[in-house]
Amino acid sequence: MAVILKVRGTRDLLPPETELWNRVEATTRALFARYGFGEIRTPIFEDTQLFARGVGEETDIVSKEMYTFTPADDVGRSAGRVTGESAGLPSRDEKAQSLTLRPENTAGVVRAYIEHKLNDIGTLQKLFYIGPQFRRERPQRGRYRQFWQIGAEVLGPAWSGAESPLRDAEVLEMLATLLDELGVRGWQLDLNSIGSTTDRPRYLAALRAALAPIKHQLTPDNQRRAETNPLRVLDSKDPRDQALIEALPCIADFLDEDSRSHFDQVKAALTACGVPFRDNPRLVRGLDYYTRTTFEFTIPDGSGLGTQNALLGGGRYDGLSEMLGGPKAPGIGFAIGEDRLILALEAQAEQESPVERKLDAFIAPMGISQNSAALVLARELRAAGLSIEVGEGAFRLKRSFETADKLAHRMVIVGEDEVASDLFTVKHFSRGEQEKVTRVGLAEALRR
RNA sequence: GCGGCUAUAGUUCAGUGGCAGAACGCCGCUCUGUGGCAGCGGAUGUCGUGGGUUCGAAACCCACUAGCCGCCCCA
Incomplete structure (x- = not known):
């Protein structure tokens, strides 16, 4: 008999490794509780439209990395092969529903927030989740097709203070504390503001205008990015293009007074808390819903992650609820790559003496x-x-x-x-x- | 999705066309109520899968699968 193996990009977690996973999760839960977060569990699959609208139709995640399927019953139904009257099946005019394994969890959380009318409670909602996500990418170390994320979201109606820079700083301070408590050494926080929903289009227009005349001088990769996603040209690592990239307009110059003040307050609060960060005007995020504050925690090369050196990322998404048909509910959140966090901790532990557990x-x-x-x-x-x-x-x-x-x-x-x-x-x-x-x-x- | 490297015992790996190997681990005996150390012995196996070349393939060729590295992108 042929042996059946796990599918590509998935993995089995066995003892004693699962012990480390549990330790990480227990530490995280305890810490989140101290900051007033409650756990939310959303479905592992959602309506495909949720991700198309929330994450962005043009993003790589949605355009080529999603596990999308239509249940067999629905396929039969839409093909008219099911009669409908037998066994109480839905009538044939019910549309086949396209479903997708969640590629990230923020859209699902905001969907639940809208669906359960949490905005009407009026107070700030602080929610965290721990669970598997799915992206159909080429697997690599620290990058799997089923991967785990630990994330949290802070959101609420405008009057709840959800928009306050204090929330950004609180979340970032919490993350710094978490990494310290878990024993992650050498992490670095990169911080940027990509502007409000009105700043961003202005900047994008200026960026495109600046790119147009010099585009042909860029490497092919960056020529393509200049077309499809100009923001990504900014964080290109290609040394050949650095001089040209340096000369491009900077997002910081396009922030309006409110956005600039917001960003300044975030940084001031972080400094007051003693959380070190690096102002990184090149840091952009791939998902459409991000506004203003964006951030990323990385660990140095050689920390067990290869080139996947981002441990976690996140940012503010003041317009996401409305993009999903909900009320105005600004928010900020992050997702930790749990697989990567574990790899980093394991690589660190290897340098120390392993403790036998008996x-x-x-x-x-x-x-x-x-x-x-x-x-x-x-x-x-x-x-x-x-x-x-x-x-x-x-x-x-x-x-x-x-x-x-x-x-x-x-x-x-x-x-x-x-x-x-x-x-x-x-x-x-x-x-x-x-x-x-x-x-x-x-x-x-x-x-x- | 693109490019490269890799796949041999439970594990780490050697083996460049002629008997399938080492170390560690595992099991047994020395030793029927005293482990760790030692000695002796044993099993390790579709050589990733399928095809091809050849008198002969673990080795050479092709395809597939999986892992890793880089790219794309991202947690």
């Missing part, structure tokens, strides 16, 4: 007649909060010792003598010592 005790029954007694003892000790593995009475004692030494800090022998005398032999592997302990004293002895 169970409290291994219980070794002597002979199959002691199996039940061993299991009962394990049950008691586990109930007392200890982590326990049980051996197998058919195995020779030597084998029990070998197995126990690999798995646990201590071993308890359960043989006829022990059960009869109520004195159990406990071996402490680290100390190489052995002692006899009564049943009532066992839990205590195994904790030391």
Whole structure:
């Protein structure tokens, strides 16, 4: 029989790696709670239109990287092959619905915000999520077709203060704290403002105008970008074009008074909090919904991520709710690439000494007649909060010792003598010592 | 989606046309209630998949699949 393998770009997470995932998520949840965030869980698939409108029809994500499908029932229905009256199926004129596995989660969160009329509550909504996202890209280290994001969104009606630069600074300060708490070393925060929904078109027009006469001097990649997505020319890494790029108009010069003041306040608040950042006028974001503040946390080369050195990114999206047919609800959010975060932490941990994780005790029954007694003892000790593995009475004692030494800090022998005398032999592997302990004293002895 | 590199034991890898290998790990014995150390022994396997060249292919060629690196883009 041919073996069935995981599909390209997906992966299985096994112990002990999952332990690190859980640690990251637990740390994150605890921290988010301190900042007043509540968890939201949105569906893993949504109406395709949500991403087309929210993320942007012209973005790479929507135009070529989405997992889009139409359920077989809907296909049959739209093809008129389903009669409709049998089995209570929907009538044939019901339109086939195009669905898409979410390529990111902000659109889904804002959709839920609109759908549940959270704007009418009137207060700021602070929501976080942890879950898988899907993009059909060429897989690489730190870049998978099913990847996990930890994200959060702060949004609310204009009067809730959702638009305040304080929110931007709070989110950024929280992220800096999170990376520190997780033990990520050497991170860098890049910060920019890409202007309001009115600033951006003005700047874009000026950028196109500046690009037009020099376009033919650019490398082919950047010529194409100049056409399709001029903003991306700005963060091109190609050294051959740097001189030309330097001379292009700068977004900072096109911010209106409000946007400039907003950005200045964000930076002032960050400085007050002691969060280091780099003003990066080249930092643009790929998704259509971003306005004003945009940011990215990266780690240095050689930190285990290859060229995928962005750990997380985000920004403000003051017009997204309206783009999705909702009320005015400015907001700011971010998404952490959890896979990348884990890779970075693993790469760091490799440079340090790995910590062995062992169970409290291994219980070794002597002979199959002691199996039940061993299991009962394990049950008691586990109930007392200890982590326990049980051996197998058919195995020779030597084998029990070998197995126990690999798995646990201590071993308890359960043989006829022990059960009869109520004195159990406990071996402490680290100390190489052995002692006899009564049943009532066992839990205590195994904790030391 | 484009370009490049790679795929051999559980793991890390050697093997450039002629018997499928090493280290570590695993199992057994020395050792029937005392592990770690040591000695001896054992199994490691569709050589990624399919086709082709050849007397003969793990090796050469082609395709496919997957991983990695770079690009595009992005978390």
